[in-house]
Amino acid sequence: MGLDPQWVTDPALALPRTGALRVLGNGVVPQQAAAALRLLLCPHRWAVPA
DSSP: OOOOTTTTTOGGGOOOHHHHHHHHHTOOOHHHHHHHHHHHHOTTTTOOOO
């Protein structure tokens, strides 16, 4: 998913497997979110032709 190693599996977090899966379940892939924001914020994409 592009997250740092041990994002939810770090022993210091003490998350059970079900908890780790729940945290990741509704996660957004950071690279996908960045691409979506670039597309949405591009002024040329939303320019109305004259």
